[in-house]
Amino acid sequence: MVNPTENESEERRYHRQKEDICNILFEMFLVLRFCFDLLIDKIFGFCYKLDKITKIVTKVSNPIVLESATTLARKIQKRELTSEEIVQAFIDRIKEVNTITNSIVDERFEEALKEAKQIDLDIASGTILEVDFREKPFLGIPFTTKESVACKDLAFTFGLKKRKGRKATFDADCVELLKKAGGILLGVSNIPQLNLWQETHNPVYGITNNPYDSSRNVGGSSGGESSIIAACGSPLGIGTDIGGSLRIPSFMCGIFGHKTTCNVVPIKGLTFRTGLEKDTMVVAGPMVKYAEDLIPFLKVLAGTNVEKLHLDKPVPVQKLKVYYVTNPKDPFISPFRDEMKLIFKRTVNHFKEICDIKPEGLHFEDLKYTTKLWKYWMSQEGSNFKNDINDRQGEVNVIWEALKHFTFGGDYTTATIFNLINSLMKKVDEKWAIETTNTLKEALLTKLDENSVLIYPSAPFPASYHHTALLRPYNFNLFAIWNVLKFPVTQVPMGLGKEGLPLGIQVVAAPYQDRLCIAVAKELERQFGGYVVPVPV
Template sequence: MAQIKYKDEKTINKSVCDDLKTFLLAVFLFLRYYFDLLIDKVFGFFYNNLKVPLRSPKNSIVNQSAIALARKIRNKELKSEEVVQAFIDRIKEVNPIINSLVDNRFEEALEEARQIDKEIADGTIKEADFQAKPFLGVPFTSKESSAVKGQSFTFGLVKRKGYKAECDADYITLIKNSGAICLGVTNIPQLNLWQETSNPIYGITKNPYDITRNVGGSSGGESSLLAAGGTSISIGTDIGGSCRIPAFMCGVFGHKPTSHLIPTKGMTFRTGKEEQTMVVVGVLARFSEEITPILKVLVGENVEKLQLDKPVNIKSLKVYYILDPKDPFVSPSREEMKSTLTGAVNYFSGLCDTPPKEVEFEGTKYTGKLWKYWMSQETNANFKRDVMNREGEAQPLIEIFKYVTGRGEFCGSTIFNFINGLLPTPKDDWARETTEQLSKQLLDTLGEDGVLLYPSAPWPASYHYTAFLRPWNFNLFSIWNVLKFPVTQVPMGLRYGLPVGIQVVTAPNQDRLCIAVAKELEKAFGGFVPPYPLE
């Protein structure tokens, strides 16, 4: 009898401990919710009266999709020079306000456009050429960490100030081969590793919906310029949400494709031969119809693996959703974000043959640890060496001291990464086992006909610099880099004048399902809403 009593006491004690942990977590989340509100109140007071609304474009050409522009150039309804000039003029209007483009090739772009117009007029360019070059004469931009010959290629590092790329990145070559014309390169955080776009060389990039707000990172210059009407085709990259965080903040679509299909040579220090990497080249777009054609160009010979032209029956899809990944490092979501996701769930409840199902996976609680581990496994990547332009290795404690005393060459985000690097890295066996288990659970759930609706952020774009006070909210994005699943950030209108949206996830090589759901949500909820009046 005594032994049975001992076991009962042990069970009771465990139950009490579990209840206590649950209670303490609830208290922590309650306090954190109001702490986050306090942060916004304080910063909001500081930034009050600093808003500068964007004016409508002088030329409505910039409001049209890349698909429409390419078609009109092909049909001789517009000249490429007209289109390129319209976007250059728009950049000159908005860039002094949002600080997105950091280097340009306007004259070269106009000359390329004139040559295209001449060859179309004299018949040198034929129908077969248009088929091979689907974006002939349409302008594009890419981030400054993507090598574009003759353009700034500093990664935001003081040691690389003035450095110009000597050749194009492989994926830039692919987009140029589609006939697109490069206008320039856009701002990034130092070495791309932060969720806000700012560096000592080019300063901070501002959100076109509200210049007191963050544009995200690291493709923040791209998303800001795209939303403001300053570019037509936008190429980003994504290692921890770098394409989707800015897409969310600036109300555009952001697609992170299935991994290892698009070449990465020419992205920062990458050679393209890295076997272990979470990074992918991504697509930013104002209209969902643009994602697939741009993605086809980027994946090149791997296009068959994605079956992008295979029809998708939305009604037959199995829709799953997660309202709360239960990651204790992520801030509690506010009502505007919860209602955005539940709105999508309710929409598919009335559309799909099988009602959406809420799911939960233990592994989503550990995103921060998993992402940190897999970042440590990146082939040929060494943060302390890379931030020194591979000229020696940074000493974190010394650099932290320099920063505090105002003598350093690194910004706050890099200092945060130094501090994070001093913390323990998760154990190899645990990280690999947890990643594999979560991946298998998701693959078994999604199969070839399932999509997962997942939150993007606890709230819309926050004030500048507040990411330092809640740095782990990017976990909502980085989990899909850890797992290497394709995912589309979908804009779903505005709340309080700022964009909101959700992420749509599928199993690897099922990108077409993400994109099909993005198109459906665009149709239902309006998609991209310009940060300026449409006239």
């Protein structure tokens, strides 16, 4: 007769051995993946060195463009600077750097200067009073936004050949809000086709370059925006985010980007969005060089929803409960490199030193399913990629477009072809996706409340060479999971790495706790320096 205890022991032993084998195989896979990533970088790096075309942006000549938007607004109010001086400084800077970065694709410089001169006249004559500065926190301050955000009389092509020459006939709600707050629109910046890629490249305007190294990716889809802000061509930028679209570029270009709590900032005028959509993942949010601009900018963009965020409520950072996830164990993500691990460790150690409650490491098994979860929730956004990419003039034939692209060329980038082919893949099981999302959200909300944040990695490595995202397309999972869960996140710059490229981390909070992310971002900026100018000042 077999002893039940012995059976149980053998069963446990079997499962332990099976788990050990799986762990060994996974570790072997990670080693191979790490070597594969290094090989990609070596090959592309060698090719760029052969071409000898790598550039960085020119030295800053006017110190005005180094100031925060908040500081510049204060100087206009005190009459230390005029709006015209500031607008002209940023226009000049765009002209200096845009030949290298290819960030701004349409502009209204002449109109912007006229608006600035009128503001200066109104200030001088006393027409603008103290109350106007309070109601218009960015009075006289220039700003930019991405080309897929409607700006009246400026390009609105989404990077599609079929829309080449198309101009917007109205301002998106978020643009209108910033204009009402006194902002002066300078122009619109480059994007990937229909925003759906992690590199900014399209057949209408070409590719956008990283101001720290022109051979490197700026991310996407708000890549033109991050590039021009980092190059000091704009103090403020409106980005959008449905899968990391403002945080990926902010990371790669070393600036602050905040993905707001979903359904707070109005979305009418973002590509095909009408503003009537409900419960969407897409958000519009602030992109800036300095953390002090995030709260006033977010107050403007939130409009009538601003009270939901309690942005003026004090946040004593030392009293926060800080959690962290070092590695989500997602098999689709490249292995993390040493400099990314180090900056993450330094971040956690800093909060160990200053917080009353020591940071706590967490692990959530369901984080490894981001690829499938994001794909499912994208399918619930009420759009049809095969139709949208054809300017909603009927679905494209995926096989035909792929054949055209890889033979005699077509209207779409390789990234778009990748997305089209991906649209043919098997759909994600709805019941599983909803249950897994809810389980993960509930698990996180048992930790995240009105007094806690989560530190989360941004990327396995800094900005990579152009086009290499095609060979490792799922690293964006580190960003996309927070769109799935609809949590607010701030992308925080953490200085430069060994190759002079920006490093960074993400700070996550529970819905409507945006102020916590931003408070932690300010603390990290104070401790680690934040944004670094791409060239010697």
